[in-house]
Amino acid sequence: MKKTLVIYWSGTGNTEAMAGAVLEGMKAAGADAALLTPDQVTPASLSGVSSVAMGCPAMGSEVLEEMEFQPMFDSIKNQMGGKAVGLFGSFGWGDGEWMRSWEKDCDDAGINRVCDSITCCEAPDDDVLAACQAMGRKLAE
């Protein structure tokens, strides 16, 4: 059974709803899948994990959430080699710049992004939740 993770930060629940749908997809595909917030992530969390979905909304000025998520991401980004990764998150008024920057940061760190990133404006609708479930299934393949 594949071991997978969803790691997310959410202030008002929009990215949390996306994370829940990714987790559902992983479980539906038979993975041993867990949902973690940044405070729950340690280097040991990644041990034996083959795929990781990470979710964070656009915060600050088109950046990741800076108090919890960004430090957690910085602490693990060099341990993601060999893992399949997907990114997701909600935004409000921008054009998705935060996600493009995050993708570049991942690519520069050699992280293997295997799915198109999923973004949505504010709360995810049914189509977005279905796409999140599909991301989870793909990461559990």
Ligand SMILES: Cc1cc2nc3c(=O)[nH]c(=O)nc-3n(C[C@H](O)[C@H](O)[C@H](O)COP(=O)(O)O)c2cc1C
């Ligand atoms: C402090 C703060 C900064 C934000 N900065 C941005 C931003 O730079 N660009 C953007 O599109 N949305 C921005 N937003 C809007 C959030 O990304 C949006 O409300 C999102 O749905 C929140 O997701 P969450 O419910 O998972 O916390 C910001 C929201 C807050 C509270």
